[in-house]
Amino acid sequence: MLVHLNGSILPAADARVSVFDRGFLFGDGIYEGIRAFSGWVRNLDDHIARMQQGLDEAGIGWDASHLRDLCPQLLKANGLRDAFLYWQITRGTPKPGQPVRARLAEPDIEPTVFGYCLPQPGVDALCEPTTCTAATVPDLRWHKGHVKSTALLANVMTAMSVTEAGGEEAVMLRDGWVSESCSTNIFVVVRTPTGEVELRTPPVDDVSILPGVTRKIILEVCPEARVCPVSAEELVAAEEVFLTGTLTTVKSVIRLDGRTLGAGVSGPIARGVLDRYTAYLREQIAAHGS
Ligand SMILES: Cc1ncc(COP(=O)(O)O)c(C=O)c1O
Numbered sequence: 199m200l201v202h203l204n205g206s207i208l209p210a211a212d213a214r215v216s217v218f219d220r221g222f223l224f225g226d227g228i229y230e231g232i233r234a235f236s237g238w239v240r241n242l243d244d245h246i247a248r249m250q251q252g253l254d255e256a257g258i259g260w261d262a263s264h265l266r267d268l269c270p271q272l273l274k275a276n277g278l279r280d281a282f283l284y285w286q287i288t289r290g291t292p293k294p295g296q297p298v299r300a301r302l303a304e305p306d307i308e309p310t311v312f313g314y315c316l317p318q319p320g321v322d323a324l325c326e327p328t329t330c331t332a333a334t335v336p337d338l339r340w341h342k343g344h345v346k347s348t349a350l351l352a353n354v355m356t357a358m359s360v361t362e363a364g365g366e367e368a369v370m371l372r373d374g375w376v377s378e379s380c381s382t383n384i385f386v387v388v389r390t391p392t393g394e395v396e397l398r399t400p401p402v403d404d405v406s407i408l409p410g411v412t413r414k415i416i417l418e419v420c421p422e423a424r425v426c427p428v429s430a431e432e433l434v435a436a437e438e439v440f441l442t443g444t445l446t447t448v449k450s451v452i453r454l455d456g457r458t459l460g461a462g463v464s465g466p467i468a469r470g471v472l473d474r475y476t477a478y479l480r481e482q483i484a485a486h487g488s
Pocket of ligand 1: 231378379380381382383408409410411412413442443444445
């Protein structure tokens with residue numbers, strides 16, 4: 199595998215980062231996970247905008263629009279068209295003689311830029327939602343969920359507690375409201391008091407979650423979906439619950455806290471959402487793919 203490190207493309211085994219890099223010591227960095235389908239880098243502008251916002255809030259001086267050149271370069275170097283691309287920008291490594299443990303970095307520090315990509319199946323493989331079991335757990339993370347920080351210890355510990363509870367994925371609750379999962383956003387299908395079926399996903403700021411690019415596309419292709427808070431009670435009564443993410447695509451929760459949801463298979467709404475999502479991908483590939 200060839201990776202990108204600070205402007206060079208080189209074999210992963212030859213890529214070297216200092217042990218004093220603040221990404222290693224502090225988790226002081228911002229990352230993005232991106233998908234390419236048939237050579238088209240999915241919604242790259244959205245990934246760039248999200249990464250730039252995170253970098254700006256963190257005060258890391260890097261222009262995320264470099265990804266416009268770096269993504270195709272990395273794909274080409276690895277001979278890939280259907281792939282997952284990972285980019286990580288850390289605040290960098292203090293220069294010799296500069297303090298290593300200072301929380302406030304020296305102003306002349308230079309960001310470390312790292313990227314890798316891995317082959318993935320093409321759009322034709324996304325024919326039905328995958329499925330999982332899940333457990334509800336408290337959302338223990340910080341209140342800047344919209345910043346895609348490389349410091350993921352809380353997510354790792356949450357994933358471990360879910361495994362202990364006998365589930366595969368987390369459904370996190372913040373003060374009694376559904377937030378997201380460890381690496382995905384959450385959609386629920388609820389039946390309203392008037393008997394209507396409604397597709398909902400929580401708002402980004404209310405529960406401090408990541409504005410997922412997959413979530414954004416789904417909201418575009420499913421205009422009937424509502425962005426509105428989802429309570430723990432609505433979650434328990436939900437007819438369907440599904441997770442969305444760049445790599446996960448659409449994953450139906452078929453058991454939640456040991457209770458089977460619906461028929462115990464991915465439901466009709468999740469299937470419909472996946473169909474519309476893949477139709478969107480196909481249109482975009484036809485327009486932009488290579
Ligand atoms: C916490 C969290 N929520 C949601 C998502 C989904 O975002 P996207 O659709 O942009 O992959 C991710 C992706 O990594 C994530 O880490």
